[in-house]
Amino acid sequence: MTYQRKTHRHNSYQHKHNRARRCLVALTLAMLTLTGCAYQPTQTTLYERLGGENTIEAVVENLLYRIADDPEVVVFFANTNIDLFAESLASQLCDVSDGPCQYEGPPMDRAHQHMGLTDVHFNRLVEHLDAAMQEEGIALGARNELLGRLAPMYADVMRLQ
Amino acid sequence: MMLFQSMFSSSSSPFRLSFPGCLGACLALCLSVCLALAATPSFAGSRIVGTGGVSAIEGAAGGGLSPWAVLTSTASEQEIGVTAATTRAWVDDYRLTVTSASVNIYDRVEVSVARQTLDLETLGGELGQDIYGAKLRLFGDVLYYPWGIWSAGVQHKRLVDGTVPTALGADETRGTDVYLSASKLLFSAVAGRNVLLNATLRNTDANQGGLLGFGGDQGNRSWMAEGSVGVFITPRWIVGAEYRQKPDNLSVATEDDWQSLYSAYFFNKHLSLTGAWLDLGDIAGLPSQHGGYLSLQAAF
Numbered sequence A: 001m002t003y004q005r006k007t008h009r010h011n012s013y014q015h016k017h018n019r020a021r022r023c024l025v026a027l028t029l030a031m032l033t034l035t036g037c038a039y040q041p042t043q044t045t046l047y048e049r050l051g052g053e054n055t056i057e058a059v060v061e062n063l064l065y066r067i068a069d070d071p072e073v074v075v076f077f078a079n080t081n082i083d084l085f086a087e088s089l090a091s092q093l094c095d096v097s098d099g100p101c102q103y104e105g106p107p108m109d110r111a112h113q114h115m116g117l118t119d120v121h122f123n124r125l126v127e128h129l130d131a132a133m134q135e136e137g138i139a140l141g142a143r144n145e146l147l148g149r150l151a152p153m154y155a156d157v158m159r160l161q
Numbered sequence B: 001m002m003l004f005q006s007m008f009s010s011s012s013s014p015f016r017l018s019f020p021g022c023l024g025a026c027l028a029l030c031l032s033v034c035l036a037l038a039a040t041p042s043f044a045g046s047r048i049v050g051t052g053g054v055s056a057i058e059g060a061a062g063g064g065l066s067p068w069a070v071l072t073s074t075a076s077e078q079e080i081g082v083t084a085a086t087t088r089a090w091v092d093d094y095r096l097t098v099t100s101a102s103v104n105i106y107d108r109v110e111v112s113v114a115r116q117t118l119d120l121e122t123l124g125g126e127l128g129q130d131i132y133g134a135k136l137r138l139f140g141d142v143l144y145y146p147w148g149i150w151s152a153g154v155q156h157k158r159l160v161d162g163t164v165p166t167a168l169g170a171d172e173t174r175g176t177d178v179y180l181s182a183s184k185l186l187f188s189a190v191a192g193r194n195v196l197l198n199a200t201l202r203n204t205d206a207n208q209g210g211l212l213g214f215g216g217d218q219g220n221r222s223w224m225a226e227g228s229v230g231v232f233i234t235p236r237w238i239v240g241a242e243y244r245q246k247p248d249n250l251s252v253a254t255e256d257d258w259q260s261l262y263s264a265y266f267f268n269k270h271l272s273l274t275g276a277w278l279d280l281g282d283i284a285g286l287p288s289q290h291g292g293y294l295s296l297q298a299a300f
Helices: A002-038 A046-048 A052-068 A073-077 A082-096 A119-135 A140-150 A153-159 B002-007 B013-037 B161-169
Strands: B080-091 B093-104 B110-119 B126-140 B149-159 B174-190 B192-203 B222-234 B237-244 B256-268 B271-283 B285-297
Touching: A046 A052, A046 A140, A052 A073, A052 A082, A052 A119, A073 A119, A082 A140, A119 A140, A119 A153, A140 B192, B080 B271, B093 B285, B174 B237, B174 B271
Parallel strands: none
Antiparallel strands: B080 B093, B080 B285, B093 B110, B110 B126, B126 B149, B149 B174, B174 B192, B192 B222, B222 B237, B237 B256, B256 B271, B271 B285
16 A cells, blocks of 8 residues: 555656656756857857957966066066067967967977976966967957867877976 | 655654754854955965866765866865865755865875765755865866876765665665766856856666665766856856766655756855755655755855
């Protein structure tokens, strides 16, 4: 008797539970579809969505000011030719974002070897770069995509520390 | 049902009297610490905001229901981070309160403690347990490694009063979960937004996370899968869904998997607020428990 009651209750619960689960799945799908529809997939390159040469140069300059103000990071630039560095970084960002440039600087591992970089410095630079892009008016989607293309460089940058 | 009621009401303990005061004090302390931290944005870890997740109900860094592979706070190499969180969940017949704290040492080891109190609002009485957790980052990083971050963790749980769980058929009043967890952020994956994926495999004999004891007449230790998907609408705001498979060891108290829809906002590296809608299924004989969840975390 008790068992029967439990089974009955459980069946009706199972039904409700399935309904709730379907609701949850539907909601999640609806959420993804909505955000998908709101997004206009474009044929343009990331370089164009970043704003092209002018914006990239502005981002690099903005980033350099942030580095100059950060005592923990600026020390790594003590012996750096800043003009050359700015030019090289801009061409790299242009290249990475499918722009009309060819990065001809040193590979990332050699460029950073034996600097004693830690995750702390790497994270700091990511934050500065994102803040610079934000301040120069680059949209979130383009920022995320550029960060996504730069993220795998972590392995190269850290290889020879 | 009468049997349940009498069993549960017999479990009210002196702890119940002191807890609201303690929680109030904790909240006040939390808030004052938060305000102080919000005013001085120094002493933050160097990891990117949001990469420490929030505090899950068992104290470990994670979502709400499940631990993630990321370690708590934004501490990185050579940095130490501390977090404190207060969490409350309301479902149809129960209310769960969690107070937890955790430490991240060099983004390698996380140690956490949590006190859970489940108020049995319909049945009467309360159940409580303490959870001591540790998580080791095996390798990787949620942002920079192609395979994400991988961690292994352990959660040792002790019931405050095992009378009711034992009466329901639980074998033990103490238990230990072990889990392996992986997390990965996919940049610009949906509509230019970053997507966070988490998967956790847990070996456990805990009934309802341990609040109904460990093991039972229908089973013992088993492997359970947990997972979540979240979309960072902005770098500070993530919404998503979480799922946690559960064992079903007690024949008198059917147990279901847990799921949630969550939204977490990171005001800065020091303060986050998480809200969720919960579907916890059957709990201790009462069917279809739905409700809300709020959690406030302070980190420094």
